[in-house]
Amino acid sequence: MVRADGAKLAGKIVESPGNAGVSFATVALLSSKDSTLSTGSVADENGVFTISNVTSGNYILRVTNMGYQTRYVPNVSVATEANFLDLGNIVMLPEAQKLNEVVVKGEKSMIVDDIDKKIVNIGKDMLATSNNLSDLLEKVPAVSLDENGNPQVRGKGNVVVLIDGKPSNLYGSDLPTILQSFPANLIERIDVMTTPSAKYEGEGASGVIDIITKKDKIRGTNGTMRVSLGNRNNHNASGNISYRAGKLSINASLNAQNRNMTWKRNLNRENFISETSSRLEQSGTGENKGKNAFGRVGINYDFNEKNAVEVGFNYSANQNNNGSNLLNETTLSTGAVQERFNRISNSKGNGGNSNFSLDYRRKFNKKDQQLNFTSSYSIGQSDGESYYTQESAVDSLLRNQQNFRDNNRKSLFLNTDYTWPITPKSTFEVGLRSRTSSNDNTNSFYNLNRETGNYVFDPNISNIFGYKDATYTGFMTFSQKTDLWGLRAGLRVTDYNQDINQISINHEFSVHFLTLVPSLAVTRKLGESAQLKLNYSRRVQRPEADWLNPYTDVSDPRNIQSGNPNLRPEFTHKAEMGYSSYEADGGWGPSLFMDYSNNAITRIRTIDERGISLTQFDNVGRELSYGVETDFSQKIGDVLKINASGRVYRTEVVSQVAQIDNRTWSYSGNLNAFVTLPMDFRASAYVNYEGPRAIAQGTREGIFVANMGIRKDLMEKKATISFNVQDIFLSRAYKNQLNTSTYSQNSLWQQTNRLVNMTFQYRFGKISSGTGDDA
Template sequence: MSAFQANGAKVTGRVVEKGGSESVPFATIALLRPDSSVVMGVSADENGVFELVSVAPGNYLVKVSSIGFEPEVVPNVQVPVESRLINLGVIQVRNEANQLQEVKIVAEKSMIVTDIDKTSINIGQDLLASSNNASELLEKLPAVSMDENGSPMIRGMSNIVVLIDGKPSSQYGSDLATVLQSFPSDLIERIDVITSPSAKYEADGASGVIDIITKKATIVGMNGNVRLSAGNYDHYNAGGNFNYKSEKLVLRASGSYQTSQVLNTRRLNRQNLLGEVPSTLFQEGNGVNKNANGFGRIQAGYDFSPKTNVGASINFSNNQNESSGFTANRTVYPDDVVKQKFNRINRGNTDGQNITYGLDFRQEFSQREHNLTASLNYTTGGSDGRSDLIQESDEIKLQRQQYNQRDNNSRSLHGKIDFSWPVNENLTLIAGGHTRQNTRNNNNLLYTYDSETGDFIYDERISNIFGYRDALYSGYVSATQKWKDWGFRAGLRLSNMTQYLDQVSMNRKFSVHFLNMIPSFSVSRKIDDASLVKLNYSRRVQRPNADWLNPYTDITDPRNIRTGNPNLSPEFTHRMDLGYSNYKEVLGIGSSLFTSYSNNAITTIRTIDEEGISYTSFDNVGRDLSYGVETDLSLKLLGDKLKINTSGRFFRNEIVSVPAQIDNRRWSFSGNLNTFFQLPAGLRGSVYVNYDGPKAIAQGTRMGVFQGNASIRKSFFEKRAFISLNIQDIFLSRRYRNNLATPTYIQHSEWHRTNRYIGITANYKFGKIMAQQG
């Protein structure tokens, strides 16, 4: 199929002379593939305006040439399947009299691009300058927010899958929040937010998929950048990346190291309604978490021919964590008589490592759009640590000294293969297979001090040795059909998964098997060159993971005990979106009606005994239903002097379970606002605010959370370098509160991050590059 098919997209722009507003008439515009082979070419008109028409979906380079001017290259021009207009805006070219023997990338793509089944957010300089890592980028995106643990949510819902270049983020580390905080923002080209994933994606992730797409080397030469940042509370970050590309070979290396410290306070009040005389537990505490994260990645790719490419990669990460906390516990009767009083002190440390070896292969056939891709990745990781627990009280029976020794290791193998076959100009078939093999061993050994012997005694009642293994095999087929202004996509994935559990401490082994069919479909209609209406449906499955299944009992807080549930069943969710989008250079808008439904949702359930001790575990409750409307808006004013990106949603969620006596329903709203603006003296500032509204949870309400950030930056050396001042959580408003109410207890809790981040970041780009000849 030709790359310039009749129903393709239009790529437009305007060429002007750098340093002024005069157009460059009749410049030559070449559309190139990533290997720099020419797809088509046009000439700009007398005003420097050009149009590349009927461009097929894919990623391209746009090269601008004119006599007397330096060539300019716009890389990574993404043309999604259903987009009809890609506006590159103004492209500035330098007069040869001022030639610096390098190609500058001066055009910045529109932030939001919509496709038939996803929304892509291009990471421009404004977002990069105000973000040091992937976590800080994600919280600025439409529909995305972060929970108190630093893990992302889509539309306020957890249980999502995060991918990096289409591969599981677990290949960079076992803890998602740590992975995102250590992954440098400089490496990211765009982020795809997929609320109703197609069959191409594995069925995991009941609430959707986030795919972080990293930058690729597309231009011959050497280049890279370095970044340094320093802030209060021991926030330090140093990182950089280096790229080299010849006609056949690509080498990339990147690394970073960061430290941070987070202070917090914790409060909990719980009224115990069981027993003859009700009592109330009051907890007040504070804590400190210190983290040091290291990240490294080396990639190599080689083109054996224009149609055959192989690649290899190594990812490495290391995480060190030190934590300490103090909690005062006081249980009183209604007449203020103290029933029980003690203090709990905990100190812990954890050291974890993760390394992934990867191989990639790509083969194109007689026509470029026919291609086969395959990848194989092996990951090994582990962590060990110790927690010391001291309980102080005037009552001897409440005095306690314990320590917990942890030793965890994991291995995983991921393999996938995909084949794309354009049958004709309007019909494309995609098929593929996927396998995933995981093995985990978790040893949690608890020792209690015996005052009579003076020794720490192993407690086999609470200690747990747990082995876990799973094997997943799945295959899918997807078809995309175009007819005039209509687009149709339907797919089906078949997944076969077996989980093996070995509770060594209990001498109990068993396995569970799941065979699932996961359908999806999408329908879209083009209204004009920039607007699109689409309807998406997908069925998702959230299988219980090893942490949820592990029956280990966590007694860090003896009044709030947590454990896993090896009897969990998968959660199946139906998701549907009806959306409209119209993204143009100056004004872009997208809106959607959405709903999701599950009849066996996995959530945490808290019960209480007569002593007022709560026990939290995972369970399959009844119906989990949410629906609402969501809108995002992007606006440019005064040229490039003011950019506004905002999104919001109004929604209702309901959790109902007759056996568990749960019936919780409420309306709410959430939204965020990003503004980027020019200031005097060449400064550029940004302000970000986010409000994640109240939400019904299984036994109560998770209250709303507000956050405000700001940054200001100054560029130097013709935008090769910048220095920025960033402030996060300006109002110290990151308070995560839950209000729970059941027939047996009423509870109010709050976790508050009590330190704001103020830091300075310096970034410098280096290297001479030139456009590769086709």
Template sequence: MADRGDIIGKVVDATNDSPVGFATIALARPDSSVLNGVTADENGVFLLKNVQPGTYLVRITILGYDTRYLPNVSMPTEATTTDLGVIRLASSVQNLNEVVVRAEKTMVVSDIDKKIVNIGKDLLATSNNVSELLEKVPSVSLDENGNPMVRGKGSVVVLIDGKPSTLYGNDVATVLQSFPAELIERIEVMTTPSAKYEGEGASGVIDIITKKTKIVGTSGSLRGTLGTRNNNNGSAYLSYKTNKWAVRASGSVRNQIWYYRRTLDRQNFLGDTTTYYSQRETGSNGDMDLFGRVGINYDFTEKSSIGLTVNYSHNKDVDKSENTNQTLSDEGTLLEQFDRFSKGTTFNDNINVNLDYRKLFAKERQVFTISANYSNGVSDGESEFDQRSDFPNLVRRQRNLRDNNRHEAVLDADYTWPITPTSTLEVGAKTRMRRSHDDNAFYTFDQEQESFLFNESVSNVFGFEEYTHTGYTSFTQKSDLWGIRAGLRLTDATQKIDQISRDQAFSTHFFYLVPSFAVTRKLDEETQVKVNYSRRVQRPSSDALNPFTDISDPRNIRSGNPNLKPEYVHKAEVGYSHYVEQGGWGPALFVDYSNNAITRIRTIDAAGISYQRYDNVGRELSYGFETDFSKKIGEKLKLNASGRVFRSEVVSLVAHIDNRIWSYSGNLNAFLDLPLSLRASAYVTYDGPRAIAQGTRPGVFVANMGLRRDFFDRKATLSVSVQDLFLSRIYKSKLNTETYTQNSLWQRTNRFAGVTFHYRFGRIAATGGEEG
């Protein structure tokens, strides 16, 4: 085939020159009979390979844009490559009053080092916020506190539009629960992240990409949910665009009340005889969240633009609980007993400002972006504890006052240079500053003075600063069959720890390299195999370093450890993917190895009091098989699923830990068209048992169901959903050591049932498929 050549090009939006990923490019004869076809990658770049000399018609199609025809495309006999350059697509809705795009996006798209999960109507109809979206994404699950896990492990870096989610608030779970689902265009999951991303995130990186305004005109949506036990939420989204300006505004409010129960049973082998401690707790947790976002973009020219985004969030958290504590001797004698009642309120406010500038150079092939981001967060709280007992020495009242202030600033710049139509060099630098000041004050009620007195021994004022400077380079080469991406990131980080109340301060400095490598081999246009490797470095967080002693549960005391060291993780996988319009699958073999792993360690004293703190325990190893799967069965049924079988090991000779276990996990999303234009959905997941530092965690099963119907020419959707259908979301742990054994349980005791109404108006379209 020496006389054949390749046709290359790049597809962009005509209004702002942003890449139009995953467009369909067809190669046809002049009479329009199709000979070949490919799909552009996420950057809009495509390659038609092994084209015979001649004259052709090239057709480019994607939902939301006018079909573009390129006639008289010539492949000369003497040429090896015909470069069509940048091809601009015009919006298909610029001259329409309203349009509703009815096709559903392909859910999963595989890139060299990531999986891209498009958020179509099915996922959106069954999810009110980003947290509910994430638990339906392959490889991702949530722990009992709502924090994301990748392949069953925490320590995940969550980004929003490539920027740390911590800029939106200190608690990731609260940020994800507050962020409306309809703002999300896609979710990118990186189990072996490239060097383009910071080295944090021992388990991986999740990048949540929000929608951008690409269509001239006005569009938006309104959404409201009424749920059981006053669990309600509402949100609104509005987008307006002219040729130069684009404005986006969104807001949401959420009210949620959860009820829970907690049990703990522990045998203590220290002391003269074995003792038995038990705790039974019930309580409620009420959240009220407000979220607002405004974004403005201005295009100076076709090649340069600037954008400003402001986010504000407010959270009010109200906790109430009561627990009964008993300690018995080996003979069954009651040694101590007390009831502890607690109530507390916490307020969190966070404001985030982001400024982005984008410039295209040199025939629109080179791109320079610079971004500045600042976030300020304040958290204030108060808790009171009333402990009652027939044992006079156990009667006490306590009060905890909390004051936390956070500041974070990020400045980063990236430059992308397509050296050739099939090779790209990326370089970038980032500077990040984080500061926090935590004041935790404990007071004990004095009966004689009839007032609360400051308890210095368990109070703490803690200051933390972190300065991180990073630079990276990444090279990507794509041919007709092969794709290679190799990169290296250098990180210089300094952490300053100031135990202000103890007048102790010190700093630590880290300098390390984070390499990454990925190679893919196409078997055909829809099928590829890949091999990935990435090194990660998990630095200890400020919460883990803070030595504050939390005595809110006096028999289970928690504290941080200012002597923690970073955790180094090696991640590798070999994968296969085959995705077409009717479905596909992406199996992979993976292995994760870390030394100096950061985890919580629990010790116990002779009085039966446990002390839990973070520590570097030894090595963690996880390896196994994982796959996602999607399939359309006829015109009525669509299935999306993922699962894995894996081995997890936690070993530490110093801490006398050796836990090894085989496990399996999986989830299934099913969507079924029913009579009367109804569409049913079912979601089930099982997160299997896994090894933890001092024991195991049994599996967790969850089932959700929903039913929806579209109205008003599919501009409105009414849906009914039930979450935790069988009240099976129960988190347990079993710990076994030489000095104690412990079994614990935590469960939310109320299922959620709700009715949601979602209305979309204006020009509802986006690159790649449906936006609503």
């Protein structure tokens, strides 16, 4: 007798070659008459799927997944008397890229080597041990984070971070907060460009990181919920949901986080400039507490096969409370104590940022011919207040200060790209972009008058700062392929304007730069899975507003900071020659690289006779780095998977004017290991080491970090529970050694609380039947 609820279909989605299961592929059952969707499901992490309640009839099975060619299985016939139909293994092929120089690995967590970038697909293992975008970035080859949470590429800062091709500052002004607020499970892949083509931002002397978010195209409703509880009140909760019916799709997400980080700081500096040498010792501890929330909503509507529009809204908010207590002691060479005081600071702040976006996509009759228009408008504000108390046995060293800050900012981003396939093997792309922004910043300092008991405004250390910039860019790229060769050449022209108004001292000036950024990439196939490539790009690092602002920050009175209005852009030549070979179970991609700049922007510290240091950005001279690096991945049976990267390189910083000649060989690398255990357990380990490297006036010592995690799938793999530990050995210690003719300094900054958390994640979703155009 036929079951009233219909038949059940089952099968397994596998990849060719190797028959490895394709995780979480979308399986849709289409009517053979008009290709409308009847029902469907999502495969589990092993590629196994079932579809229940299938009525009798003839169907077409469609299987889709990111990184694979869409697979159609025709003539799926369900007889009236059928209860169960086993479709067996359904083989999918890796997706062929436009220039034939991209080889996709067998699992989404592997690396894809494109002609001008490396693509890291975020797989389930990386997501299981990552709560936010910061956690993900540390697992990406060649990427690390500095002590403030800013991304570095090959151990160097000055990295441009994009989100879906748009500047990350549209989401807020503080990049580390943005990265910590962005939920990891919204990320589809991360593109790392060490020698970007002219299509991408010309800024970023070290490279460009483009973070691509997920965009569900399946019908029905699906999503995830995630809760993480950590030690010392470090908690996180997030959720996202996607819905698609017919031509309309809606996605929304929300993330909330509570952070608590403790740290210690030590600094020892010998002062040689005065007639009697002296020694400054600073030591103390601090705590940074913060709360942030991030939400986004996106609506996409496909008018037809050729036209689609998407509107989006993002909002982020953050609160922070920071405190520190630093002991300052200056002794003379005779051993006598010259001065001693404790400086206690407490500060709090609030901020918010709203972003509105409108994107339009137009496809033409010719394959791959497309017009894209994107726009974003962002508005944000932040305010804060700090209170400083200086305690000493000497009356002249007693201080009570108040600092009040207010910041308002706006930005508008417009972009249009047109892709024209001239022939089946050649493509021309052209684009125009504009970005305008303004920033009004008030920073007021007050000192306590001990005679009157009133706080008095101090104009010498206060600042009212107005800033505007406008960037207009045009680019074009040309791509050509043959069976063995690939070529991509490009040129970007940028007109950059800055208007700087130091209102508090009536100092107003403008800066204008016109820059050319050429790029060239050549590839040569050596087989089905191997290729050689040669890349060149010229990069420019334009001075940021804070680097130019001549305001002097005296929050640490023995180490003050100021901007430099005389900064000029830094131009960097980047070249790379590499080999890559990736197959289903792993591969590697070694390369030789070189970065050269003859006017590098870097921090310079000088000291006066009182032992007070002043730190400013300056164009110091020549900076050169070169070496060899490789990434490596390997799947060993069904138990162990390894992703790793490493490099050996030399850094040189030389400036005759600043009397700097610093040259150092170094090495660094990271390793991610994922182990499959019995009873649906999986364990992971991550280690990273950044070796010593040359910086202006000294050396940064090596940094070692180790993390681990273990996870278990529950509820028929719909849920995951994981336990994670970050910085297991509390070894993330940032140490600098500076040596000049006027001073010698050693410093340490280290987070003192390791992060331990337990995370529960639940995935839900159903593919619904529907009618209308198939999307």
